[in-house]
Amino acid sequence: MARTLSSAGALPSTGSRTVTGNARQFALELDREFAAAMGDVRKAVVRLATQGLAGVQQKSPVDTGQFRSNWLVSIATPDPSVIEGPGAALAQKSAGALASYAAREGFPVIYLQNNLPYATRLEDGYSKQAPNGMVSLTVAELAAMWNGMRV
Template sequence: MAGWSLSPTLFADQIEEDLTDMQRQIVIELVREVLTNAPVDKGGYMASNIVTIGTPSYEISEALDLTGEATFQAAVSAISTLKPFSTVYLQNNQPYAELLEFGGYEGPTEKVTSAGYSRMSPMGVYGISFIAVTEKWI
């Protein structure tokens, strides 16, 4: 006899829960990677890595975080209410964030490479973090 031996509705809730747990794990890993790859001068960039659910944030944080611990805890707290099929945003709105990611800073400083990248993050932050996490989950 063709068909299901059990109705799919019996395990649909479990699948949604498993997917949400997986999404939460991926977000946590991505935040860890971003914080590991983030350059630290005064801690403004580190503290400005913001996680939101459903809508992006346009906030520019004035907070400082030299270790990334407070930023990580804020991210974990933000995804504690994650619901199935939600969109999660991880972003940094500091005005200089694009220069850290894509290079191009022009100015006399020993803190940047000749291509304008931070010497602490010469390959950017978000792009290499995304690649590292993607490689783990694919």
């Protein structure tokens, strides 16, 4: 026996609740899965940024420690900060920026930067301690590590 529409154009009352309930349930389940997936992506983005920061810091040449101490992370906009002399203040600021990433709307850009005037020279191989730079090596390592990796 075929089902027909009622005169109002709606499904017969015997089946409409089931169809509507299943669609609502499916939509809710889809929303939960999407939220969980986005949370996993956020965690992966923060892990990638953390690994990038550690990579450039470890590869940075050390004389006074100022250059290594001036690697910083900022979210959504570049941060022009420079710390005079070595210290942990900037590292704490970067850690705080990464920790706040989960609360941000969307997926803003994460900036990893060193604002000292000689940073580009060091990246270009000026130092015998880091003749191949820091950023380019770290980017290559991260690309190899994350290539094809599933979140």
